[in-house]
Amino acid sequence: MKALCYHGKQDIRYDTVPDPTIEDPRDVIIKVTSCAICGSDLHLYDGFMPGMQSGDIMGHEFMGEVVEVGRESRRLKVGDRVVVPFTIICGECDQCRRGNFSVCERTNRNKDVADKVFGHTTAGLYGYTHLTGGYAGGQAEYVRVAHADASAVKVPDGMSDEQALFLGDIFPTGWQAAAQCEIEPTDTVAVWGAGPVGQFAVRSAVMMGARQVVCIDNVPERLAMARAGGAITIDFDQESVVERLNALTNGKGPEKCIDAVGLEAHASRSIDSLYDRVKQAMMMETDRPHVLREMIYVCRPAxxxxxxxxxxGLLDKIPFGAAMNKGLTFRMGQTHVNRWTDDLLRRIQEGEIDPSFVITHTVGLDAGPEMYRTFRDKHDSCIKVVLKP
Structure with missing residues (x-):
């Protein structure tokens, strides 16, 4: 089969690789009908995440048709359409029973390594380094889906791939980001980053009834999409984020802040950006935490x-004293996808939201290597790429 494979920093290739096979009686094999490039894939593409090996199949946003089932698969049958959460869950361990699916205790095949790096294992993830199990990803013609009965989400008849695909990651991720905020009707919610996750965080906060939602970015097309979703926008290249947020909140700051950027944050002030880039180059920090610093500074106390x-990995110059003295609460983590999918699927079916709004580019899988560059560099007004094997 064909797949997009990692061969080093900024080197993704359209390769011929062996077809997947049933490895466990609870597995299924799906024929991929749609997959996507995620912002998290760019962390691998740019070489910021350890644990990738040459030839690893990329991708963790994918869906398709079941073509083979293991003998212990009870819920799925050949011909079912499914979207696959990027977090691999057993459905049986203590964390899964609590709904903490992204820290499933059983699915990381490299648990010993993860324990050493993180203190305790996380769940296995598709296409996302050997620290999270080394599972083959979904930017391929076929994928082995592990523990499929516990995780795979059946797609209703009549729902398009474009409507269902993002239930595997970015829609639940944006929703969980907003849910963690415990939004009240009087709240201002500030969202840093107007990429795909930020777009869903904006719309989720609006659906949850925030008084106002503010989105911070510097790409005109992404800011326009956020405004279409109900946000007030701030272009950090054109104005001070802190001053504008204070003006929008009568000097009090937003009650809730969402970091939808992560480790490759850009700073509006060149000195901040230069500082983090120099520290990265000297291996004195691994991630660029400008957004975290700004959120801590501007967030309303409590x-x-x-x-x-x-x-x-490791961050530098985090103003933790400010966070402690302001009484801020931090909530974070990979997404507990299956905690949210039933509700979000219902909202799509009832017309409350059509997740396909975020798609700007649809191309064949063979165009994937070039689209990684287009997506990373935000060329051609690119916000979200869907690939068709």
Whole structure:
């Protein structure tokens, strides 16, 4: 089969690789009908996440048709259309029973390594380094879906791939980011980053009834999409984020702040950006935490910081004293996708939201290597790429 494979920093290739096979009686094999490039994939593409090996299949946003089932699969059958959450869950461990699916205790096949790096294992993830199990990703013609009965989400008849695809990651991620904020009708919610996750965080905060939602970015097309979703926007290249947020909140600051950027944050002031880039180059920090610093500074005392943006390692110059003295609450983590999918699927079916709004580019899988560059560099007004094997 064909797949997009990692061969080093900024080197993704359209390769021929062996077809997947059933490895466990609870597995299924799906024929991929749609997959996508995620902002988290760019952290791999740019070489910020450890644990990738040459030839690894990329991608964790995918869906398709079941073509083979393991002998212990009870819920799925050949011909079912499914969208696959990027977090691999067993559905049986203590964390899964609590709904903490992204920290499933059983699905990371490299648990010993993860324990050493993170202190305790996370769940296995598709297409996302050997620290999270080394599972083949979904930017391919076929994928082995592990523990499929527990995780795969059946797609109703009549729902298009474009409506369903993002239930596997960015829609639940944006929703969880807003849910972690415990939004009240009097709240201002500030969202840093107007990429795909930021767009869903904006719309989720609006649906949850925030008084006002503010989105911060510097790309005109992304800011326009956020405004279409109900946000007030701030272009950080054109004005001070802190001053504008204070003006919008009578000097009090937003009650809730969402970091939808993560480890590759850009700073509006060149000195901040230069500082983090120099520290990265000297291996004195791994991630650029400008957004975290800004959120801590501007958030209203006793507020909540929600962090869906991915971080991989060590941060520098975090004003933790300010966070402690302001009494801020931090909530973060990979998404507990299956906690949210039933409700979000219903909202799509009832017409409350059509997730396909975020798609700007649809191309064949063979165009994937070039689209990684287009997406990373935000060329051609690119916000979200869907690939068709």
């Amino acid at each position: 507020g909540i910081l929600s962090i869906p943006g991915v971080y991989g």
